[in-house]
Amino acid sequence: MKFLRGIALGLVSLSSVVLAASEWSFQDATLYVQAKGAGVGKPIKETLVPGATGLSFPVGLSSADTLKIVLTTTENGKPKRPHQAFLNLRELETGLEENIAFTLKDNGKGKVELTQKDLPIQFLTSKSFIRVSLLLASFGNSVPYTAYAFEMEVVNDGSIVVPPPAERYTVKEEIHHIFRDDPKQPPAFISVFFAFAVLATLPILLGSWLMLGGNISHASKAFGANPLAHSLFFGSIIAMEAVFFLYYLSWNLFQTLPVAGVVGLVAFVSGSRALTEVQDRRLAGER
Amino acid sequence: MRFTLLGLLLGFLGIVSALSATGSSLLVIIEEEADKSKYSQFWADLQGRGYEITYRSPKDTNLSLFLHGEPAYSHLLLLPPKSKGLGPNLTPNLLVDFINGGSNILLALSAEQAVPTAINSLLLELDINLPSDRTSLVVDHLAYDLTSSAEKHDVLLIPSAEPKKGVVDFFSVDGLVAFPRAVGQVLGNASPMLSSIVKAGASAYIYNPKEETEGVEDPFATGSQINIVSAFQARNSARFTVLGSSEALQDTWFDAKVRLPGTDYKAGKTSNKEFAQRLSEWAFKEIGVLRVEQVQHSLDEDTKDINPKIYRVKNDVRYSIEISEWDVDQWIPFNPPTGDAVQLEFSMLSPFHRLSLNSSPSTTNKDATAFSTTFRTPDQHGIFNFYVEYRRPFFTAIEDKQTVTVRHFAHDEFPRSYEISAAWPWISGIWVTIGGWLAFVAIWLYSKPTRDNKPASAKK
Missing domain, CATH: 2.60.40.1930 (Macroglobulin (MG2) domain)
Known part of the structure; x- marks a missing residue:
């Protein structure tokens, strides 16, 4: 039953569309753009024609301007008020749309006023033009009017404050940690130069000792008198340096300390014997 | 997340054939038993997918959403009540607790009946705004069904929108979906938990048919700012879906013949059945x-x-x-x-x-x-x-x-001193000291006097 009624309704509406397609349109339409203070720029006054291709130039709208359209809506050429009379604004970049309703009287005469305050922030910050069309429609079988009227350019004169964007669950910007710089080194040749300068002091020291008469000629005499004590004492002094070197290279303190203790003990015991021999030589006047 | 997993486990243990990830018990709030048959295809589809459906009237005094303090059902489908409110067992507070318990709600509205104030205030908590005069509906003089609403233009025919970049596309269907006598919603901008599923066309607007004016001058919302179907997903991932038109789920609109106005007179069948399936799959956590x-x-x-x-x-x-x-x-x-x-x-x-x-x-x-x-x-x-x-x-x-x-770096993980060129003068200083010390010890121990210094030693 409902289905049949639907078909019947459809047929009725179809026939009515074919027979008496009452079309919405408008007449006497004028577009004004006026600044609040007089004399600021030239006011725009253009006539809008229904069905035409629209204005050929973009209409500028700065913060002080008011855009106003005055028109009379018609149905089949007679002034009449439609249920829906919107100025449709479309931002081309994002596809965001906003409709602003006309204030109409019953005889179809009416107007709409638009300032920057009426626009969403996305329109104000848009780089592209805003496409403005007129939309007149009503119930029943009347044919709606919807056509491009003009392009609007929102002039940003610095008074527009962009609020921070609202939070959305989406992919966030990547963050890559910025590492601190590695420690800087002086040029290697400077280090090499000073390293050699330091190393050069050893030959200078040995040379000056030689010039002052330093020698090791009594080594054979000393080793002859007490070979065990001298070889152990001098050996333990070298061994102690070797222990320090191994500590520098790889040993830890627990490996170093016992070995250093043993070497130290050897040095202490053998040193007293060796130094006794040295004292003997001194008492013999050989030092 | 933990609740979801727990729910999953329970769901698996309970019924193996259940398709939802959280459970298969579904409570349907429908006021008049007679209206049940209007949705018979939808119920059959849900039952075929493994749901155990319980039908209750909001006036039922034994009705309770909770059992021992836990949600008694995994899912709730609220159909628009004929009476003014939903009664004491379905207050906004209880519905919010139900969501906090991890259960899902699919709320269907209709402009045929006035929207209860309780639902209005519940949606306001979620930052979903309904028109304050509770009988408003959405009309679109450019995208209505010529067959069924030639005069009133209140059956919207909406094609699936292009999904946004980076957003999953669960709801797009081929063809047009009919939304008869829809209640339009406006989503707040602040909450990231809200998302739009179906938006109205660019020429749509909300008006109150009870208002005796010839033209609409201050519409509540216009164009694609109007949402016909919207979704809220809570922090615990429970889902709250608002469907503006409960009639869209009725048998009448499954595969109904519809026609768009315009010169090309595009005619075809509605995809409501497929859309209802997709929407309920999402709302009840099957996808x-x-x-x-x-x-x-x-x-x-x-x-x-x-x-x-x-x-x-x-x-x-x-x-x-x-x-x-x-x-x-x-x-x-x-x-x-x-x-x-x-x-x-x-x-x-x-x-x-x-x-x-x-x-x-x-x-x-x-x-x-x-x-x-x-x-x-x-x-x-x-x-x-x-x-x-x-x-x-x-x-x-x-x-x-x-x-x-x-x-940190451990003490033995830093570069060795010989790898640092600036340390070379100091390292060579140590070697010079070692060499000098050994040479000094040798000379002190074994040096022979260069001249006869007996008198000196005799003095001693």
């Missing part, structure tokens, strides 16, 4: 449910030591997380929509790294996708988290946090 399978992190060069508790600064670390998605009746590998990515944050208070992960099929689990990356731990010691937070419209939330310590 878009995510699960973390396995999380692994390790040193990049030593992948045998899995998930160590401690790393050093400037270690190269490999991280991988496996995620699967519930798709009607099985777990499948999850792939984010194009333009979207799963991101890892390596954070201590604030993220030091935030990296998009590369996806690859998991080698161990055929139902999961592995998301992985390698990066270098920052040169800052402390307690860090491997933190993956994936919150997206229409997907349940994923939050995975693995805490590790990042330590």
